[in-house]
Amino acid sequence: MEPASIEKCGAFVEVFSLPPTRNGSLDGLRFAVKDLIDVAGHRTGCGNPTWLATHPPAVVSAVCVEQLLAAGAHCVGKTVTDEVAFSLLGQNHFYGTPLNPAAPDRVPGGSSSGSASAVACGLADFALGTDTGGSVRIPANNCGLWGWRPTHGAVSVAGVMPFAPSLDTVGVLAADCDVLQRVARVLTAMNLPSIDTPTSDPPSGAIYVLTDAFSLADAAVRDVLQPSVDVLRDLLGDVVRESSLGEICSAPEAADWNAWLDTYRRIQAAEAESSLSAWVAETRPEFGPATRAGFEFIRNQDRTRVGDAARHRKRFSRLLQLAVGPRDLLCMPTAPTVAPLKVARPFDRGGDYYHRTLSLTSVAGVARLPQVSIPVADIDGAPIGLSFLGAPGEDLYLIQMAGQLGARSKP
């Protein structure tokens, strides 16, 4: 595919050229930065005009941006985000909908919509996004990219708008696994030979295929992902095992994906209210209809119950972290359905897209696990991703194994 023009792509809020500060493992690579992350000298707009108007320009770049510049990468601009990171669709009321070049009639996914679009359109080799509840993984799924949500805390969030701090991560979107690996090494500070690097091949742990997660997806999604799972099984044999969330956690309450979703939502709402409500009360920002509805949902939560949600989270995350060994992987669909069609009034969208999608994405958030979505299939051209989750801190192993498995499972 020819790179789309910057205008046609609609991914950028600002285009500029910020050269690297040193040479390194990312020499020659161009990257874009979600406009939720500081770049020195630019205002971080967070996808909302009131935010842009009520915050001063960044004096320094976020730590994650400094790491990339010092490793040789070249920054080409800042990209559209859904308002204050608050959507999985990528249709910003004020800044428009970045192009999903693989499926132009469908949404790119959000909130890292512009970062995904810029990479998918060939205007950057990789891009920084943020992922609180799926905001890197879903755009990766929709646009046919590699998308990495790191272990919570593994990549610095200094200079990144806080949304729900115990869930917030800085992740990466890339067109291929080699670039993603190199970038992940820099951001996790593992880009020195002195640091142990994963080399196992085939995996010495188990790959648990979560059949209950596949059941949550549309039949069409299951059908196009099945050949990839079959290839895994043919190649690796007994290492690949069918299981379920409840079985892996050895706890019946963990079998209920709604409980994971509910836990995620209550923590996210309470923390986002802490991060944003004083600014909302002071500036009375103009919001798009979907964002307004999101803040209404937050305000309607009972904050005195946040401790209950925190206890559920502790229980679930302990169970899953104990179950997933350092060389184990979980395998599941990234999203339950193909990317939704663009519509004029996305906030009116009926149905259960959010509920179903967050059911799948909330597991990594609740348990602080890393997750990689890899592009393996499509439905009438619209990309469908397969996800692997790993043990906390095993991000590089996860990406390396996902790369090997992805290469083999390509239909």
Add this chain to the structure above:
Amino acid sequence: MEPASIEKCGAFVEVFSLPPTRNGSLDGLRFAVKDLIDVAGHRTGCGNPTWLATHPPAVVSAVCVEQLLAAGAHCVGKTVTDEVAFSLLGQNHFYGTPLNPAAPDRVPGGSSSGSASAVACGLADFALGTDTGGSVRIPANNCGLWGWRPTHGAVSVAGVMPFAPSLDTVGVLAADCDVLQRVARVLTAMNLPSIDTPTSDPPSGAIYVLTDAFSLADAAVRDVLQPSVDVLRDLLGDVVRESSLGEICSAPEAADWNAWLDTYRRIQAAEAESSLSAWVAETRPEFGPATRAGFEFIRNQDRTRVGDAARHRKRFSRLLQLAVGPRDLLCMPTAPTVAPLKVARPFDRGGDYYHRTLSLTSVAGVARLPQVSIPVADIDGAPIGLSFLGAPGEDLYLIQMAGQLGARSKP
């Protein structure tokens, strides 16, 4: 000791009565909140008048405050902090120096100075502080309190001023271990019977006494802590082992405490610059002389080198996390010296107090380990604390064991 009057104590920036929202395990306990943490309806001042004037009142309380209120605790006010959390002394240029009732001529320690003072003066049963580089542990040491820095990420920081996010924690100061345990259970969301609780007694792991850490302390500090270490050894025998940081990590570079300090300082400076420099540039705040010097230090760092510091951190934290098993503890002095005398111009203080103190405190920050300081001794009435560090996530085990060991090692 009689409770000091609120005026004489000087710990509070605001006194109020915020009743609990529910009953629970903290029924009847009063707590104070460091003025870096949101309480609904109050402006969070962060120890600086320009910050106070340029930020709107909090609409909701921080998640950690909500957890305490819902567990039955009663909030009695907000406490003095060093400016934007940027000191270990507790002498705020604008809001004064909260009383250290055990040693009134000495500093209470910072930056959670008011929180320590309020508890030590009997005006609260416990208090929330924040600890990035020692800001709970050092005031606990100076005022003769129990002080807990949690595992990084174990307690929500939503609604807390971000300073250096990969190092920031919300911790607790308390007059006794029972209260600290109960509060830690609530904040780590482990206050349900369904969640496994630690019960081992005596410890099934090892207690490594870090002789090199003791060597960094004054002879007088070593002398008054020695009886507590001897009691541990008499009681527990071979479980207590003399070791050193380099030996535990099996790596010569980890034996250099200056390397840990330097790594801490460079990460902290880069992240704090990301968190605060845009606000500084926009509002040109009035700072006390010590804070001004701190920001000058930050500005003079080479940001393009932050990736190098991140790699050192990754290496050190991996080594130490691998070495400290779930039931192991490290033992060392909390601070290298008795609390400094109050002086009129603390920013002119000569000597190496900061360097020596941060050398000890930076280990927990760099490696994200939990640490508890317990009051076991004094020098001419000025309290001296002994510290235990545990494995990541083992906060409750750490506090429980520290409580048992503290009770036994009381001279």
